[in-house]
Amino acid sequence: MIRNPVLPGFNPDPSICRVGDDVYIATSTFEWYPGVQIHHSRDLVNWTLVARPLARASQLDLRGNPDSCGVWAPCLSWSDDLFWLVYTDVKRFEGSFKDAHNYIVTAPSIEGPWSEPAYVNSSGFDPSLFHDDDGRKWFLNMLWDHRAASGHAHPGATAFDGILLQEWDPERRRLVGPVTKIYRGTSLGLVEGPHLFKREGWYYLITAEGGTGYEHAVTLARSRQLQGPYETHPNQHVLTSAGAPGAPLQRAGHGQVVTLADGSVYLAHLCTRPLPGLRRSPLGRETALQRCEWREDGWLYLAHGGQVPAVDVPAPSAAEPLRREAVRRNFAGARALPPEFQWLRTPEPERLFALTGEALRLFGRESVGSWFEQSLVARRQEDHAFHAETTLRFSPASYQQGAGLTLYYNRHKFHALVVTWDDALGRVLSLLSCPGDWPDAPLHFPLAEPVRLPADGAVQLAARVDGARLQFQADWGEGWRDVGPVLDASVVSDEGGRGEHASFTGAFIGMLAFDASGGACPADFERFDYLPGPSR
The missing domain is CATH 2.60.120.200 (Jelly Rolls)
Known part of the structure; x- marks a missing residue:
């Protein structure tokens, strides 16, 4: 069994990526240096830290960044014999503006060498890169509206102004073509953390909603066309701990899906383990995995049913978890x-x-x-x-x-x-x-x-x-x-x-x-x- 969380302690906003039999998870590091943690596993049970790729001043300099700014929500992918890492460096959190600058680096191996960064845009945070079947690449990020009356802490925050899509030209290292707002989110609000994947002719868009507190959730939508329109999952959320105060894993949200070589499907997501009797999580936001299944309606669901994340999840193979030692x-x-x-x-x-x-x-x-x-x-x-x-x-x-x-x-x-x-x-x-x-x-x-x-x-x-x-x-x-x-x-x-x-x-x-x-x-x-x- 997989015992959650698989990455204990501060390891939020997981981006999961498979290359052959190797599976990698990249997580946010915020103001801690070097930037981005990447863990590796072949069994999804035991994980090893293998890289922190943003390790030099030309890639990342966080001096002066306020607390809880810095590297937010990286996206790790594999295409064209390269690892692609997309990340945000947030220079301001308080107030109406965010000043969130998005970059892309690449490497032939997870250990590097990692390239000099290509600047992408600053229109919003939580960027990702989608590699389509035809070889074209598409950049996504949420759009931040500084004019909004409500910001991050408000459940109906209108500053979260939907998910943007634009083509990325890897040769010219720049965005090209029109910008399209492909999804505005659901009534829960605060739509962010977009990731695209494709299956059986459908484009699936997975997002985070509800903020990163106790109303957090993973939302799924789909469309036959890349630019939309996208319809939302019949249950709206694939995963959430909202409404389940007794669940061991709380604040569950911000997920990404991976399909293994044997066809099994897992959702990586963040969660917290509050102290018993207290709504306080010293360990921060951690990374967990849930086994999923595709049903006849063409939608993804948690394999154990419902929307609340499980602590113990069936693993793809009979691996024994290593005991935590001093x-x-x-x-x-x-x-x-x-x-x-x-x-x-x-x-x-x-x-x-x-x-x-x-x-x-x-x-x-x-x-x-x-x-x-x-x-x-x-x-x-x-x-x-x-x-x-x-x-x-x-x-x-x-x-x-x-x-x-x-x-x-x-x-x-x-x-x-x-x-x-x-x-x-x-x-x-x-x-x-x-x-x-x-x-x-x-x-x-x-x-x-x-x-x-x-x-x-x-x-x-x-x-x-x-x-x-x-x-x-x-x-x-x-x-x-x-x-x-x-x-x-x-x-x-x-x-x-x-x-x-x-x-x-x-x-x-x-x-x-x-x-x-x-x-x-x-x-x-x-x-x-x-x-x-x-x-x-």
Whole structure:
């Protein structure tokens, strides 16, 4: 069986693509660098991260992009012996405008080399590329109307002005011919995420609707002609968790269909797993798979019936899911950053960190939450309960310098345990917290007094998360002890702070360093362990 989600933790907006027996899923990375995650599988049960293709400044530079902007909804396809990757770089989210720039890159192999980007347009986000039987290529994206009175957070948002279609000329690397609005969506509204595919003379258009909150859905429409008109599925939505508050997978939507070599059909879609009793999803939007079937009416349905996604789904073959194990990273002797780690925004990571042969060295840069140069190297939270540890060597000389361990979502949703300096006590431990306050995101200091540390030597830091509870711990040679009160881990989530429509990534656990003096004070992290499951 396939056990959902197949890509746990922040892996939203899946685009699924088959090449022979190989299946790939590309997901959004927003402000995290490098851009776009691509996972590979041959059995749909076990998946391996194989590429993050947008890895140089000429392809992607996110410095200055606000939280939850950056790379939205990529589309991965295979044609003409090339992988084609379409993506958006969103430069503005708040307000009436979006400033969403769309690009295409190609590669002969999933590992690359990936080409320089071809700019396409900026009329809306969630682009995709359809390769028709006659060899022509067609570009789709939703149309954004900045004049609309209602925006993203409103159920009837008129800013989502339908799905556009225009031909793409791969030789001239530009759009050609007329622009056609082929679909306006259903009464649910907020139509986006278009993907086209063809079957038995029908063009099928799959879209996302209802926003990316608890009314999210996958809608299907079809037409005999590429330019339409398109009729909507008799059930309107192929998949949605709306109206099923007890379902384990919530906020289900934004899907794409793949047909395997044996003819079986699967729908990749995003979903969330809210904490029990809370409408908060620290793991962010994850990727799941549903088995589908074509019925006599020529429409696609979930194979298990209904519209609500299932956790356990029949796999195409008898593959056993690999057990999730602890991931322990020792940075001594490491030559490359482990694959699960990312950083924020910049295509110049050498300014943020370096592998010294003994440790991962972070150079203190701008403040926690900066949109430009923030020294934060982190991995996704993939479990509601987990334990993370690191060993830090750091010698601050000022309270403007700090380094440590953080549970981080964005600049106004994070908790951090840091080694820093106190003028009266010397080297100390301090807690920094932003529990979702908006818009100013002021720092809170949950410790009544900093914890005095020895003048030098390594400090071990730990974070134990169990659902909505976060307890930081530390050991500076005298044994592990709790540091500070239990903090609210649930605020470090999509819905924390401003709510489900305001941010779209997921919680990360990782290492940070800052130096507000501009001195780039270094912090050496010797290891990083991530252990799934309840704290021991």
